[in-house]
Each structure stands twice: as C-alpha cells, then as structure tokens.
Amino acid sequence: MRLSKLFGKTQREVPADAETVSHQLLLKAGMIHQVAAGIYSYLPLGLRVIKKIADIIRDEMDKAGGQELMMPVLQPLELWQQTGRDLAFGKGLFTLSDRRERKLCLGPTHEEVITELVRYNVQSYRDLPLLLYQIQTKFRDEPRPRGGLIRMREFTMKDLYSFDTDEDGLNQSYNKMLQAYQNIYTRCGLPTLLVEADSGAIGGKESHEFMVITKGGEDEIIYCDNCRYAANAEKAESAKGKLEPEELLSLEEVATPGAGTIEQVSDFLKIPKSHTLKAVFYIANGKLVFVTIRGDIEVNEVKLKNALGCIDLRLATEAEVIKAGIVAGAASPIGIKGIKIIADDSITSGTNFVAGANKPETHLKNVNCPRDFKADLMTDIAQAHAGEKCPRCGSELLSTRGIEVGHIFKLGTFLSEKLGALFVDDNGVSYPIIMGCYGIGLDRLLAAAIEQNYDEKGIIWPMSIAPYHIYLCPLHQENPEVEAAAENLYADLEAQGLEVLFDDRKESPGVKFNDADLLGIPIRVTISPRTLEKSSAEIKKRSEKEAQLVPLEEVAEKLKKLIRD
C-alpha cells in the first residue's frame, strides 16, 4: 500500500477527550474515528488489525472443532422475554419497534437466537456435542462507555456456544475453549491471567475471565502469588479469620450516645470493629432487605445480588429504613419482622458481638447468631481486599487491575429448558441440552494489545496482528536513484506477498520516521543516498534501537526471516 493513497491521516495532536493510551494512539495513528460515545469507525489500518485478530480467532476456533455461522443483530424481543433475560439486561438492551409496532432488540449477545436455532436442528444425542460460533456486532447500551475501544456500545465479538449431553461433555468443551483462548492470546502477543469470575447478566454457574494486566484496566483482580488463586474482585473470596470463641454471655443494653457508625461504636466501647455487627439496608427488586456482616468487612454487592437472585439492587435511603420502623444508626437484626435478613457467614466467626438495639443511641452487647436472631440466608457476601488472607492457602492476597479480553461460562440448562432445546438420549428419554458460551471482544483485544505494547513514540504492534509488516521508507525521494531503488524494492516485496506500507510521500525524514514509529509497523526499511552508496537498505525493528545495513539483493530474504521469527 502506498501511504500517499492511504485513507486516514496521522495526527500531530491527540483529540483532548482521549485519555487511555490505546485510545490516544489509535486516534493519533488515524486507525479509528469516533462517531458518538462508545461508537467508532475503523479506518483501513485499524480494520486490517481487526481482520488479523479475527483470522487468528477463526483459526483457533476451527482447530478446536468450532463451526462458523452468522446470526442476526436484529432480534425479536419476545425471544428474550421467553428466557427472562430482557430483564436481566435491563436498560443495557437496545430496543426498537418495527412499523407494525412489533418489539425488537439489537442483540447484546446471541444465546437466545442460537438456542432456538439448535432446538430446530438437534433432536438426538447423536447430533451432539456441537461447537458453533460467529464473529458479529453486538449492541449494549452501556451506562458509561469509556476508554476508546475498551468499553463500547457497538462492538465486535466472537461468541462460541457449546452444546453437550452431560457435565463431562460440558467440561471437555470448556477446557477446549480454555486452551483455544490461551492459544489466541499467545498468538496475539498478549500475556493474560485466567481469573474466576462472576457471570453477571449472562447467567450460569462457573465462569472465568481472561485478563490482560494493565494499570488502567477496568477490573480489579484479587490474586495469590503462592497458590495461583486469582479472581475478579466481584467474585473473590478471602479467609475471614476465626475470632477466639468465648463463652456466650447474655444480652445487655448499653447506651452509645452519639455513636451511629461502626467506627464510632467501636471507638466508644473500645472494642475492635470485628466485634461489631454492621447493618446495611438494600432495596432488592423493590423490597427492603436487612444485610448484616461483621463490622470490619464490607458488603460485595455482586455477591449479594447473586445470593438474593434479584435483578435490581440498590442501597436503601434513610427514609426507607425509617419507614420500615428501624432506627438508623442502631439497627438490630433482633426482633425484626417481615424483613428478609441476609447474613454474611463472617458473623459466625466470632461471639458476643455488639449490634444495634433498635433504640436511638443504644446498642446491644453479646449478640450471637443463631441464639438471638436467625438469618433467612447465610452465605458469603463479603468484599475481599488485598492484604487479606488467601481462602485456599492462607498467604497474603494481592491486587492488580486488568482489561477483560475474554470470558467463558458454563451455562448449564437454564436457557435450553426455557426455550425447549432438548435431545433424546440412547434410551429415548428427553433432556435439556447442556450449554456453555465463550466470548472474546475483538476491539477490546486490539486496545489491550496497544496498552501492552507501546512507547513514547507510538504503537509497537506484535508481528501477528500488525496492519503491515514492513514500512518502506525512502529518504530524498527526488533523488532518481532512491526513487528507482524504492520502487523496485516495493514491487519486489509485493510480488513476494509481503505486506508493505510504502511511504512514497515527499516528506522530510523526521516526518516519515515519526509516522513509522507512531503506526508501529514492526520493521522499517530505509533507503537513502547514504545506504545506496553501499548498495544497501537499512533495516530496523520497531522494538529495537539498532538498525543494520543489508545489501539490496538480500533484503527480501532478510525480511521474510524477520517476519517468520
């Protein structure tokens, strides 16, 4: 490709609203253009990268036994209502009506459509297992698009769905995908960390995310260096520590003037926060719930939401709490009626806690569960933090940030049951098909690749996904010998099938070198009167400082070798 003809210019100054490195560089390099918040056009260079990523993904999906198909973006809302996931996605779902007022939505993902398709095509265990995938545009009305390609409202995703007859099969499919994903990231030059994850609106039981570790990442990861435990902070657990058990003492009221928060109560009574019970009120699907947890621990709302099985969850306002007859600042789980009590399992890790008395400025000492109150649900709803102990091995937990570049889920049968995707086994008995789903965001993968590979001059593409392999850069183009040598070399390299970006512009050396660096093309080939004196061209890798002179007739071979390695 001749740079003089290439659509898309490099910018000297970055648009001010870009803050993330990948966003800035993509704009500066003229690879993307913003159309609206979270909506972008790809220019030719950017699109070439997306295509290369797509090729790698296809190759690995096919090798793992996947079959590619394509499903529509436009979907009947009714299909989503059948599984109830229209509610799970809530406002994240883009909806619209057709001319007959039939409700449609733009697919945020394709489980419903593919399950319906599989129901039609699969009747017998003989048709299974099945791995089907597509690379398709998805639409999600994100509350806050951000970071350029990192969180978009319209994006491209590879989604594969597995269909199996039993758990074993699901596990095999899952492991195949896990391996294929590792291969994809390796081939894209991206080190990733596999972490346990929450499955969110997709649903299902077990899921893992692939994280590219980077400071600006959206997700917090809690991990253990010792035993390799790693989980998204939404899901992470930590050992809460057993407090020394004491003899159960009887309840005792104590005046706590002016003390409403855990901090104030523990200061006032001179006890550690871990000896108090915190009360937090939420509105879950419109209903007030009482959440209690040890005073030194915070509630993890994702876990709470999962425990409650609710779609809407928010903190209750003080007015809502008071209206329910509860004394804010001294709320007590004892004697509560008509309100669901959810307890974190940490409240059984000690004894004789201090909790509210449901009287103004009064607390109760020696509160014990289940002696004094019963929780409707007792489970882990605690937020884990770095510095706490690993739930597996007891070492200290660490924390870092990452970009989620892939997410795989064991879905189970909830979708196939609701949509009637059944198969008959060898005894002629019907069962729902067991499903899994596996997603990779291509745009985000591209952005993550930049976050991982850049310097102050620009992008440094890994060879496998670089838009072009070679940047051919003649200097002093008015010099007929340079012109001829560059044109010859360009024609020769193109004829040999190499991917060359030929900077045939009449620009100064500084401009050309800076653009070459900004665009991040892995190999730069410079031809100038100086190199031609030695009948050579200069070859320099983007990732290295040193250049070398190579005789013109050896250049093609040398480049092929560099690209191969």
Added chain:
RNA sequence: CGGGGUGUAGCGCAGGAGGUAGCGCGCAUGGUUUGGGACCAUGAGGUCGGCGGUUCAAAUCCGCCCACCCCGACCA
C-alpha cells in the same frame, strides 16, 4: 442516575469590561529544503454546541436543553 469538567476552523488552544473572532499545527499554491515532526511567501477554511431571553448590539450576560470526557453507580 449522582459528582466534576469541556464545547470557538480538521486537531490543539486563546479571547470574553457586550461592538460581529484570533494563534499554533494541519490543508492549498509557489519557492528553498531533507537521517528524527524544516523554512519563506501567499491563500482557503468559523451557524463561537443548540434554543430562548436581556440589549441598539451577544462568542461574551441570563435561562433551558444537548453532546462529549473523567470519577462513581451500573455493566461483559
């Protein structure tokens, strides 16, 4: 949805005691240049985010709205 910020030429910004808009980069033409974003000259390019109000007069003052960015909520 809450908090903060920004909207003036393609990009980055200045202006703002109210009087009809400027700089740098980029772009066009001509010339001189060329191993790390050259220089000179000439030129094109603007509903000052939108609507309404105040005023003889609004980019500037007032009100409402919109868009975009950042933090949070939420979300894959």
